[in-house]
Structure formats: structure tokens, C-alpha cells
Amino acid sequence: MSANKESILKKLADAVINFDEAAAMAAVNEAISGQVDPVEAITRGLTAGIKEVGDKFGRGEIPLPFLMLAAQVMEKAMNELLKYVPEDKRPEPLGVMVLGTVEGDIHNLGTNIVTAVFTAAGFKVYNIGVDQPVENFIKKAEEVNADIIGASALMSNTLQQQKFLGEALKKRGLRDKYIYMVGGGAFPGEEWCRECGADDYATDVMIALEKAKNLIAERKKRKAKK
Amino acid sequence: MAKTGVPLPSRNRLWRVLDKEELEIIDTAAYKVLKDVGVFIDDNELLKMAEEMGCSVNYETKIVTDIPEHVVREQVRKAPRSFLLAGRDPEWDVEVEGPARRQYWAPESGATDVLVWDEKGKKYYRRRASSKDTLYAAKIVDGIDDFDVNVYIYDAAEEGHQGLPSELNKMNAMLQGTTKWAGHLCTTVSTIEEYDYVEKLAAEVAGGEEELRKRPLFWTVYNYIGTLQLNRFNSWLFRASVKYHWPIMPAVTAAAPLMGPAMAAGNAAISHAGLLFMIALKQFHDPGVAAVPNNIVFSLDPMTGRGGAHVPHFMLGTCAMNQLWHELYGLPTAQYGGTFAASLDQQAFNLARYMALQIISGTDFIFEQCGGEAFDPALIPICAEIARMGRTLMSTFHQIYPTPENLALDVTKEVGAKGEKWMTHKYNLDRLKMFPSGFCLDTDAFDTWLGKGARSWVYDLCREKLKELEKHEPKPLPKDVVERMNAIVKEGNEKLRVR
Structure with missing residues (x-):
């Protein structure tokens, strides 16, 4: 049974690494019928696969489209496995993120990449799409009890929306409730991050992921101390 | 007579x-894209304008399809092949007389x-950056x-961050800062009324709105956002x-x-489709006003998602599109030469290799786009060096034509095999101007260069040159004109300030 389980877990991981949806779903079915714990199938199978893909991408060994495909396969397989897991037993995501492109801006390549990479890394990402007013970020964050709000702007003339979001969070007394991260192709750097009142920024998805993980970890530590 | 452009x-x-035949295939493919795929327009007014032209418009999805080929062809024909873009100083007028006749240069960044x-x-x-930096450059x-x-x-980014109308402030700086044609008016997030102020501002410089119409001091620039999406700011500007x-x-x-097909041909067809649509729409609603297509058959680095990998895709696509507009539509073209690298030396490398192809494929307006979000002004002399290279190449092209004069066989016989008299022969002396110096290239011998500290061209010499260039002051506008311009900007800043 154990050897069989290990074999199934490897099939799940390989399916993600090879972004092979058919193989992934076949491995999922095998896991279910083989009575492999679905949470273990996710954490030791799918997640192991996506971690390897993410590491390769971070080292510049594979291009972005392969990462996106792997993340899509992972998500589909994971959603299928989660059907067999009671709500209270589901693995906690690393963090919950609300992500979008600010009002006036319809670029979405960057946010789609972040969604894929963060999801693959174990975050639950609510991508609210493009041209989103400040209100929509906050509304969604409140609705899903987010840890992080991420706002992207790719045009120099929509950047100020990132500052407006920071101001709105502060005005409503929500600034400390959320980790606020900013980024995008036109991002001017650290000083702008400070002006926006954000916790951090990134213009590279892997750096964003590391920063997000660190910010979440620091937050957990602070909460634990209290 | 204007002195602009290199023949x-x-x-x-x-x-x-x-x-x-291949150009026509891409042209036909573009019309298929217009018919079956269409364009997304995030502005109801512009959607109506498209509908008036005979397109099918879905106001819910904001997609325009069934863009009729015969209408587009008919409208694009109205775009003038010859037109004027005016400098504040008529000596710097750009007198376009058809495609691929003269080549015009400028650095560009935003x-x-x-x-x-x-x-x-x-x-x-x-x-x-603020409009003060716009003016400086x-x-x-x-x-x-x-x-x-x-x-x-x-960009007048500081003004934008303060909620002020950034394009108005930017154009004020441009019109005061140069006697040449003042380039691009771009999108704003302020409000469409900002452009009413820009018109007033430019009319002050031109000597009235009628005069501005005859002698346009700038043009307006739209960028579709991948793949064929026009956001509302582009719509306002249009x-x-x-x-x-x-x-x-x-x-x-x-x-x-x-965000587009991997092969240059497919991407070129999409780019062409987008431009055909905009130019046709412009001519339908505003016939006979100049329209210059800029096909950016663009690529992103699949390893990072960022731009700047100057793969053959970009270079081939843009050059092919120059050809298409020149040969099938008789219109001049513009091109950006993007480089998104950070270091000056890599930008110089990217610009030079990309510009070389733009030069020899006959791009009419070559905009050496560089700097990305943060521009080091040392890039200006780098761009000037590349422009000089291009200008020299094209202006002395005729020297390779094997005419009797160029072959100079009689002079060769006269000078003889040892060739000692070539240096001072009248034939060569009369032609020395075809061997111009670089703009600021280092021409020292190796030992001298080493002795001077092995200085870098980009980081040391171009920076030194910049100090000299900073001393230039353009011919100023009359004081009363400047006062009125500043008053227009002041009013615009007060009335249009957002948040």
C-alpha cells in the first residue's frame, strides 16, 4: 500500500511538473480509489511538483508559460481532491490574498502571473481583475478575511490609485488589518511604496512571493506574542 | 526651407x-482580425463613433467586430501622404512628402x-520627474x-501625483523648451477637458487655433493594451x-x-489590424488629418514576463510593417526602439542594433525609446550618437553607387599604386565631409585611452558631453505668450485637479 501510495504521489507531482492535465486527473482518481489521504495527495504530491516548477522558474530554467500551465494543472487537480476533504480538515493556505489591477488600468499579465505563482506556492488568491476601484479591493478583502491586499499598476498615470488605496485603508482604520503590497511594470521603487503607505513592493514575482511569505510570518509572530 | 530629416x-x-504578395497576405489577415476578433473599447462615446462607421458594437462586452473592410480601405485612403508637422521655428518644420522619403530622429522615453x-x-x-525635468530634457x-x-x-509625473493635469503641464514644458516639433500628447487620467486646455495652450504658441490646425505642433499617441484593447483614457484622447x-x-x-501570437507574422497582422481601425476611424470622423502608424510588433521575455528581449520577432515584425504601410498604403511610419534594460551600456547596445534595422528598412520617424521608468540623461548623447550614425549612413548612401564619378578610376590611375597622394588629392578633400566625426565617440589611440584612465564611453564620456549640452537655451517664446501659457496652465491646474 505504502509503495503504491508513494507511486501515486510521484505521479501527481510529475503531472504538475509536466503540466499534464490528463495525467494529473488520472493520478487524482488513482489517489481517491487507492484511498490515499487527499490532503497528503495535495501536500506531498501536487505541492511537491509545483515547488519544483517554482524553483526552476526562480532559477531561470523554465519560461513563464510553463509555470502558468503547471499552476493551472495543480489548481484543477487540487480542487478535485478537495471535494473529498471536509471543510474543517482542509489544509490552511499560506495566506489569503486579494489581488487586482487598479482603476483605469487594464493590464493583467502581471497579476495573472502573481496569481499563478502564489497559488502554486500555497496561497489562496482572489484575483478581482482589472480596472478595480479602491472600494472593490477593500470589499473583497473584508469578505474573504484576507491577509494581503495586492494592487498592481502598469501605467504611470494610474499609479496614484495605489496611494489612494493606502489612504483609504488608513482612513477606515483597516491599515493594520491587512498586509498591503504594491507592484507592477511601472513601479517607481521604494519611495513610492512608502508614499502609498504599503508594507512592501515588488516588480518580480519571485521576490514578491518571498516578501509576502516573510510578511505573513512576521505577522503571525506578532499575533502569537500578543 | 526646413532642414529636418535625412533624405x-x-x-x-x-x-x-x-x-x-506576402505583404498582401498579412494585410488580408488583418482585415479578418477586424471582422472576427475586433477591438475592445472602454468608452461608450467611442463605441458609438465605431458604430457610425459601420461596425457591429456590443455595448455590453464593449467589443467592436465586423469592422467592414471596404469602409476601412476607403477611409485609410483619406490619410494624407504629405503633411506638415510644425516646429515653433519653421526651420524645424517636418515636411513629410510621402513614405520613406526622409528619416526623422528623436530620443523618447516618457x-x-x-x-x-x-x-x-x-x-x-x-x-x-516633474515638468521641470520635461523642460530640462x-x-x-x-x-x-x-x-x-x-x-x-x-513625464510630468510629480504633477500627476498631485492630482494636477499632467499632460497639460508636460506640453507647456515641451512647447516652451523647444523650437522643434514638440512630439507626443498622450493619455491623461485627469479628465477629457484637459485637452481643451492643451488646445488653448498650443494655440497661443501657434498664433490661434486656425493656425494650429495648419501648423500642428504635436500629435496624439494611443497605445492599445494587449492585445487589442483601448482603455478609456485612449478613447478620451482620440x-x-x-x-x-x-x-x-x-x-x-x-x-x-x-499576450499575442508567438510568430511575428501573426503578431504583425494583429498590430496592423489595430492601426487600420484607428486610422480609419480617425479619417471617418476627421478626414484628411495626418495619421502615422506605429506597428510595435512587440515581444516580452518568456522567462521573466518583462519587455526588452530584442528577439528577431520584434525587429522583423516592425521592419515588415514599415514596408507594408509604405508599399500598400503609401503612408509614412513611426517606430519606437524600445530597450528596457537598466544599465546604460546594455541600453546603448540594444538601441544600436535595433536602430540599425529601422534605418535600413526606411522607418520615417525613428524614436529611440529608452530609459524605461527612470531615465538617465546620459542616454541623450548616446541616442545622438546613434542618430548621427543613421543620418550619416543614409545621407552618404549614394557613395556606393558605381557611377564614373564614384569609381574615380581616372584619379586612381593618376595617384598610382603607392597611393601616397590620396590624402591631399582634391577629389578626396572635396568629399571629406562624408566622414564626419561621431557625436561624442572616443577616438583616442589605445595607449592614450589607457593613460586617461580607460574611461567608459557611456558612463564617462557621454556624461561629460551632457554637461556641455545642458548649456543650450532654445529661442524663447515672447514674454506675453509665455505669460498667457502659464495662466492657462494655472487655470487648468485649479479647475481640473483631482482628489
Whole structure:
């Protein structure tokens, strides 16, 4: 049974690494019928696969489209496995993120990449799409009890929306409730991050992921101390 | 007589990527894209304008399809082949007389930050750009004769961040900072009314709105956002260009392989489709006003998702599209030469290799786009060096034609095998001007260069040259004109300030 389980877990991981949806779903079915714990199938199978893909991408060994495909396969397989897991037993995501492109801006390549990479890394990402007013970020964050709000702007003339979001969070007394991260192709750097009142920024998805993980970890530590 | 532009050799001498049949295939493919795929427009007014032209419009999805080929062809024919773009000083007028006749140069960026080199600390820092920086760069470019036109280097980002109308402030700086044609008016997030102020501002310089119409001091620039999406800011600008009869330069960037087809041909067809639509729409609503297509057959680096990998895709696609517009539609073209690298030396490398192909494929308006978000002004002399190279190549092209005069066999016989008299022979002395010096190239011998500290061209020599260039002051506008312009900007800042 154990050897069989290990074999199934490897099939799940390989399916993600090879972004092979058919193989992934076949491995999922095998896991279910083989009575492999679905949470273990996710954490030791799918997640192991996506971690390897993410590491390769971070080292510049594979291009972005392969990462996106792997993340899509992972998500589909994971959603299928989660059907067999009671709500209270589901693995906690690393963090919950609300992500979008600010009002006036319809670029979405960057946010789609972040969604894929963060999801693959174990975050639950609510991508609210493009041209989103400040209100929509906050509304969604409140609705899903987010840890992080991420706002992207790719045009120099929509950047100020990132500052407006920071101001709105502060005005409503929500600034400390959320980790606020900013980024995008036109991002001017650290000083702008400070002006926006954000916790951090990134213009590279892997750096964003590391920063997000660190910010979440620091937050957990602070909460634990209290 | 205007002194702008470098005459190009005849079109059959330019680099031709595709034959006529192949160009027509891409042209036909573009019409299929217009029919079956369409364009997304996030503005109801512009959607109505498209509907008036005979397109099918879905107001819910905001997609325009069934863009009729015969209408587009008929409208695009109305775009003038010859037109004027005016400098404040008529000596700097750009008199376009058809495609691929003359080549015009300018550096271009639109950076929101200034990249400042700290000589003492030997490091960079960046600060937000304002219209003062727009003015600073405009003045430098104004003083360099290798640049025919003046396109903004720095955005009025600081004003934008303060909620002020940034394009109005930017154009004020440009119009005051140069006697050359003042380049690009771009999108704003302020309000469409900002363009009413820009019209007033430019009319002050031109001597009235009628005069501005005859002598346009800038054009308006639109960028589709991958693949064929026009956001509402682009829509506002387009509507303003129709209202005020401003010329246009639409640009399309479906970025392969992440936001457009991986092959240059497919991406070119999409780019072409987007431009056909915009130019047709402009001519339908504002016939006879100049429209210059800018096909950016763009690519993103699939390893990072960022732009700047100058793969053959970009270079081939843009050159082929020059050819298509020149040969099938008789219109001049514009091109950006993007480089998104950070270091000066890599930018110089990217620009030079990309510009070389633009030069020999006959791009009419070559905009050396560089700097990304933060522009180091040392890039200006780098761009000038590349412009000089291009200008020299094209203006002395005729020297390779094997005419009896160029072959100079009689002189060769006279000078003889040892060749000692070539240096001072009248034949060569009369032609020495075809061997110009570089703009600021290092021509020292190796030992001298080493002895001087082995200085870097980009980091040391170009920076030194910049100090000299900064001294230039353009011919000022009359005091009363400047006062009225500043008053218009002041009023605009007060009335249009957002948040």
C-alpha cells in the first residue's frame, strides 16, 4: 500500500511538473480509489511538483508559460481532491490574498502571473481583475478575511490609485488589518511604496512571493506574542 | 526651407523583408482580425463613433467586430501622404512628402523618474520627474541638430501625483523648451477637458487655433493594451484629436509570446489590424488629418514576463510593417526602439542594433525609446550618437553607387599604386565631409585611452558631453505668450485637479 501510495504521489507531482492535465486527473482518481489521504495527495504530491516548477522558474530554467500551465494543472487537480476533504480538515493556505489591477488600468499579465505563482506556492488568491476601484479591493478583502491586499499598476498615470488605496485603508482604520503590497511594470521603487503607505513592493514575482511569505510570518509572530 | 530629416535612398534600396504578395497576405489577415476578433473599447462615446462607421458594437462586452473592410480601405485612403508637422521655428518644420522619403530622429522615453548619478557616492538614486525635468530634457534635445523633432523624455509625473493635469503641464514644458516639433500628447487620467486646455495652450504658441490646425505642433499617441484593447483614457484622447483635428500616431503592442501570437507574422497582422481601425476611424470622423502608424510588433521575455528581449520577432515584425504601410498604403511610419534594460551600456547596445534595422528598412520617424521608468540623461548623447550614425549612413548612401564619378578610376590611375597622394588629392578633400566625426565617440589611440584612465564611453564620456549640452537655451517664446501659457496652465491646474 505504502509503495503504491508513494507511486501515486510521484505521479501527481510529475503531472504538475509536466503540466499534464490528463495525467494529473488520472493520478487524482488513482489517489481517491487507492484511498490515499487527499490532503497528503495535495501536500506531498501536487505541492511537491509545483515547488519544483517554482524553483526552476526562480532559477531561470523554465519560461513563464510553463509555470502558468503547471499552476493551472495543480489548481484543477487540487480542487478535485478537495471535494473529498471536509471543510474543517482542509489544509490552511499560506495566506489569503486579494489581488487586482487598479482603476483605469487594464493590464493583467502581471497579476495573472502573481496569481499563478502564489497559488502554486500555497496561497489562496482572489484575483478581482482589472480596472478595480479602491472600494472593490477593500470589499473583497473584508469578505474573504484576507491577509494581503495586492494592487498592481502598469501605467504611470494610474499609479496614484495605489496611494489612494493606502489612504483609504488608513482612513477606515483597516491599515493594520491587512498586509498591503504594491507592484507592477511601472513601479517607481521604494519611495513610492512608502508614499502609498504599503508594507512592501515588488516588480518580480519571485521576490514578491518571498516578501509576502516573510510578511505573513512576521505577522503571525506578532499575533502569537500578543 | 526646413532642414529636418535625412533624405533616404530610393525604396528599392531599402531592406525589404517580404515580397508584395506576402505583404498582401498579412494585410488580408488583418482585415479578418477586424471582422472576427475586433477591438475592445472602454468608452461608450467611442463605441458609438465605431458604430457610425459601420461596425457591429456590443455595448455590453464593449467589443467592436465586423469592422467592414471596404469602409476601412476607403477611409485609410483619406490619410494624407504629405503633411506638415510644425516646429515653433519653421526651420524645424517636418515636411513629410510621402513614405520613406526622409528619416526623422528623436530620443523618447516618457519616464516617470529621473535616474540621478551620484558621482561622489558612485551610485544611482531615483527621484520623481516633474515638468521641470520635461523642460530640462527638451532644451537639451532642442540643441542637438542630429535630432529633428523633440519628444518628451520625462513625464510630468510629480504633477500627476498631485492630482494636477499632467499632460497639460508636460506640453507647456515641451512647447516652451523647444523650437522643434514638440512630439507626443498622450493619455491623461485627469479628465477629457484637459485637452481643451492643451488646445488653448498650443494655440497661443501657434498664433490661434486656425493656425494650429495648419501648423500642428504635436500629435496624439494611443497605445492599445494587449492585445487589442483601448482603455478609456485612449478613447478620451482620440475624441479630443477629432474635436481639435490633431494628427495621430496610434501604436499597437500585442506582446508575444505571452499576450499575442508567438510568430511575428501573426503578431504583425494583429498590430496592423489595430492601426487600420484607428486610422480609419480617425479619417471617418476627421478626414484628411495626418495619421502615422506605429506597428510595435512587440515581444516580452518568456522567462521573466518583462519587455526588452530584442528577439528577431520584434525587429522583423516592425521592419515588415514599415514596408507594408509604405508599399500598400503609401503612408509614412513611426517606430519606437524600445530597450528596457537598466544599465546604460546594455541600453546603448540594444538601441544600436535595433536602430540599425529601422534605418535600413526606411522607418520615417525613428524614436529611440529608452530609459524605461527612470531615465538617465546620459542616454541623450548616446541616442545622438546613434542618430548621427543613421543620418550619416543614409545621407552618404549614394557613395556606393558605381557611377564614373564614384569609381574615380581616372584619379586612381593618376595617384598610382603607392597611393601616397590620396590624402591631399582634391577629389578626396572635396568629399571629406562624408566622414564626419561621431557625436561624442572616443577616438583616442589605445595607449592614450589607457593613460586617461580607460574611461567608459557611456558612463564617462557621454556624461561629460551632457554637461556641455545642458548649456543650450532654445529661442524663447515672447514674454506675453509665455505669460498667457502659464495662466492657462494655472487655470487648468485649479479647475481640473483631482482628489
